[in-house]
Amino acid sequence: MKARxxxxxxxxxxxxxxxxxxxxxxxxxxxxxxxVRQGKxxxxxxxxxxxxxxxxTLRAACEKLxxxxxxxxxxxxxx
Amino acid sequence: xxxxxxxxxxxxxESDVVRALRRSGAQVSLVWHADHELPAGTDxxxxxxxFSYGDYLRCGAIAGRAAAMDAVRAHAARGGLVLGICNxxxxxxxxxxxxxxxxxxxxxxxxxxxxxLRVERTxxxxxxxxxxxxxIDVCVAHGEGxxxxxxxxxxxxxxxxxxAFRYCDAQGAITVEANRNGSLNAIAGVLSETGTVLGMMxxxxxxxxxxxxxxxxxxxxxxxxx
Numbered sequence: 543m544k545a546r547x548x549x550x551x552x553x554x555x556x557x558x559x560x561x562x563x564x565x566x567x568x569x570x571x572x573x574x575x576x577x578v579r580q581g582k583x584x585x586x587x588x589x590x591x592x593x594x595x596x597x598x599t600l601r602a603a604c605e606k607l608x609x610x611x612x613x614x615x616x617x618x619x620x621x
Numbered sequence: 622x623x624x625x626x627x628x629x630x631x632x633x634x635e636s637d638v639v640r641a642l643r644r645s646g647a648q649v650s651l652v653w654h655a656d657h658e659l660p661a662g663t664d665x666x667x668x669x670x671x672f673s674y675g676d677y678l679r680c681g682a683i684a685g686r687a688a689a690m691d692a693v694r695a696h697a698a699r700g701g702l703v704l705g706i707c708n709x710x711x712x713x714x715x716x717x718x719x720x721x722x723x724x725x726x727x728x729x730x731x732x733x734x735x736x737x738l739r740v741e742r743t744x745x746x747x748x749x750x751x752x753x754x755x756x757i758d759v760c761v762a763h764g765e766g767x768x769x770x771x772x773x774x775x776x777x778x779x780x781x782x783x784x785a786f787r788y789c790d791a792q793g794a795i796t797v798e799a800n801r802n803g804s805l806n807a808i809a810g811v812l813s814e815t816g817t818v819l820g821m822m823x824x825x826x827x828x829x830x831x832x833x834x835x836x837x838x839x840x841x842x843x844x845x846x847x
Contacts, residue, residue: 555724555769556724556727556767556769556803558724558725558726558727558728558729558767559725559729561729562729606686607678607682607683607686608678610679610682610715610722612714612720612721612722612769612770612771613722613724613769
């Protein structure tokens with residue numbers, strides 16, 4: 543089973559990299575970009591037999607390692 | 622004082638901290654990240670600076686979950702002393718031994734310069750050789766040293782007086798200019814609730830010899846070895 547985990551910064555947490563990317567887009571004359579927040583995507587193969595079991599595995603992966611929940615949120619998508 | 626310095630793949634400041642500890646009279650041994658135990662009789666576990674695991678995922682994230690960190694957590698739970706410097710501070714935050722997280726510096730630059738700090742606490746095992754409010758001259762070298770914690774956590778840290786060091790100017794004033802990485806409340810070093818775990822971004826181990834420009838870092842190691 544394939545899954546995707548998306549880790550993003552929580553609202554209110556400063557994202558200097560996102561700000562730099564936003565400024566770079568502006569310098570490339572790409573109009574209409576009001577804000578950029580950078581996150582991470584993990585494409586994961588899970589051996590679980592059903593999506594409930596897969597989600598439990600992936601939730602544990604996020605809580606234990608993939609996200610720092612002090613500053614990051616995560617979303618799990620079973621593909 | 623028996624100190625155990627934990628070395629991770631990518632640690633690079635272990636020799637300096639070993640030297641600083643020995644200079645202050647500590648007996649020091651090195652522990653590999655895959656080891657499950659600290660040497661018997663360890664009083665102080667030290668996590669040195671560097672780029673453990675290449676800073677992959679997040680600074681300190683993978684090291685924070687290494688086997689040796691289970692031993693460090695057990696040591697801390699027994700009341701043992703733990704010191705994390707630079708990457709070691711990031712590892713302590715990632716491992717849950719200290720609150721908060723070290724984010725990318727506010728201006729996105731890797732900073733590497735001399736830095737004055739104000740000593741905020743002298744009644745700890747790490748800082749007793751300093752005087753209250755003393756301004757010490759050490760070094761910083763990091764890209765992710767911007768201390769962040771949610772408002773409740775920050776209020777608790779401040780309320781409990783758990784800030785050991787703040788970035789300051791040469792006169793001891795806390796200014797925006799002196800806080801180059803953008804840390805909340807100019808926090809440079811944080812203590813655990815018990816006061817037995819200290820994480821700090823600056824490098825006191827850089828400045829323990831006149832030969833290399835200063836000795837203000839000695840106080841920390843002298844405090845520990847006293």
